[in-house]
Structure formats: structure tokens, C-alpha cells
Amino acid sequence: MILSKSCEYAVRAAIYIALKTQQGEKTGIIAISEAIGSPTHFTGKILQALARKKVISSIKGPHGGFFIENPKDIYLVDIIKAIDGSGLFSSCVMGLKTCSDTKPCPMHEQIKPIRTQLLTEFSKKSVDELVKDFDKTGYFLR
């Protein structure tokens, strides 16, 4: 597993929210968790976290819900960093505290470009594009 389960939920939720936003609707925790197949309240927590980090927006009360203001400017990497942090892109693959470019572990040079590619791909893909991709293929979010 490259991303944590929470993070997978976060990504799928963001796509669903963006999809709804595009349709001019806000959407709630229940609809979201139903759409992406995640536990309702747990999903709420994750969305809270995303909202605090300004990845998504939320409004309370009737006709409130979650929405995403600028899906073109939110990238997968933003969601991943918000939920899982940036360990995936930085911490030593064999867990050596001292590992760095100047004092590399034996896998450092081999893993470095792979990490960079991961970061690149996750930085390239905006939520907006993800929605388009799903539209094309007849989307499924679970």
C-alpha cells in the first residue's frame, strides 16, 4: 500500500466532492461515504482534516455540505501531504535516521528518482483532471 487507507478515502472523497461541485451541488458526509464506500463518521474526520488544510471547503447548516472551490489548483499531492504527511517522498526506505544525500543508504540513489517520479505524478494530477478521467471512463469510486 503506497497510501494509508485514510488517504485513499480522502482522495476518493475529494473526487466525489469535486464532481458534485461541478454539478453545482454541495454534498454531505452520508452521500460521500455512500459513494466511495467508506465508514460515515470516519470519513467525516478525514474531511474535517482536509477542510482545515484548505484542500476542500465546508459550510454547516441546511444546504450546507462539502465542496471544492478550485479543483484545478488542488493536486493529489496536496491531499496526500494533508493526510499522510510527506514521509512517502522523503524518509529513508530502510529507516536510517542518518540517511541523506551526503550520507546515503545503499538504496538511496536507486529510490531517489522513484520518489521524485511519485512526487511528480501526484503533483501533476489535479482533482479537476481526476474528475474528467472519471467522467470519461464511466466513473466508479469504490
Add this chain to the structure above:
Amino acid sequence: MILSKSCEYAVRAAIYIALKTQQGEKTGIIAISEAIGSPTHFTGKILQALARKKVISSIKGPHGGFFIENPKDIYLVDIIKAIDGSGLFSSCVMGLKTCSDTKPCPMHEQIKPIRTQLLTEFSKKSVDELVKDFDKTGYFLR
């Protein structure tokens, strides 16, 4: 984090064991956990798992301990699969059950080559080579 903490311990332990094997010695749980900076008994469990999967060998009793028979034929990928399984190389990055080559998620094609590279690099590096690398750089395993 690409690998679990347990798996990081496993990799470091395997290197230390191979190093000792090369020096004609078997080595015990206490020495290993001291060398790699891991909790003693927990390390025992991990080594047990590696032994069951034939990644390393062990002998009980006086002058017993852990050793590695064929460090040239044991690759990082073997350790990783033994401890973490193969989810890293296969499971959908956004957690979609239905994701596959024929019904790909929006990141499928982008992640695929990265996964392959991960698998390639982990499959290329034998424990024997890891030991040589550490010998070169003045090894540190914690």
C-alpha cells in the same frame, strides 16, 4: 513511508546477519537489535518470520543464532514480500477494488511504471550487495 517499520527492521537485520555470516559467525537477537537499533523481542518475532519464509536461517542452542546461507540469492524484494506482502507492488493507489489494467483508475497508468521500477530495484539488490555497499561507506545500520 514506503515500507513498514517492521520491514525496515527486517532489512537492516538481514544486512547485519549477512555481515556476521560473512565473518564466519552466527549472531543472536540481542546483538542484532543492538546493532540496528530495534526492540529486542520484537526483532525476534520479525526474524522468526523471515526464518519461516526461508529468507534467513537459525539454529538454537549454544553457538546457535541467525545466519544467512545464500546472501547472493536473497533480494530485498524477498524480505519485503515476507514482511509487508506484495501490496506495495500491486494494490490500487486510490484503494479501488475494481482497479485493474482493463478497468484502470485515473492514476493507474502513471503509477504502474513507478511500481515496476520499485519492484525492479528491490529485485536487483541482493543482501550480499547491500553488505558490500555498507563495507564501502563504513556501514551504519541505525
Add this chain to the structure above:
DNA sequence: ATAATAAAAGATAATTTTGTCTTTAATTAT
């Protein structure tokens, strides 16, 4: 103002991962 709606927040719990301690089994040396 009041009621209804929906996210935020808090409390609690289950599960998984990580870590500790004790007992058992295998092997060796005396």
C-alpha cells in the same frame, strides 16, 4: 424565536502495528 439541517468536535471502541516479558523447545558442552 424556533425548528431543521449539516459539519465540527468529543468520547469511546475495535483493529492493527509495534513492543515487552515469560515460558518452552532445541542444541551444545560438561
Add this chain to the structure above:
DNA sequence: ATAATTAAAGACAAAATTATCTTTTATTAT
């Protein structure tokens, strides 16, 4: 045979992750 050594196994516990339920707060509509 007995004692010493060392991994294996089992029981237990702490911490992190994942999940559930309840209460509070903000907002809207009546």
C-alpha cells in the same frame, strides 16, 4: 544426565490507525 545457551512461541500491553456514536455549533428556513 545436567546445566547453559539460544531461538521459538505464547501471553500481554502500548500506540497508532481505523471505525462508531453522541453532543455541540453554525446556518438556514419558517
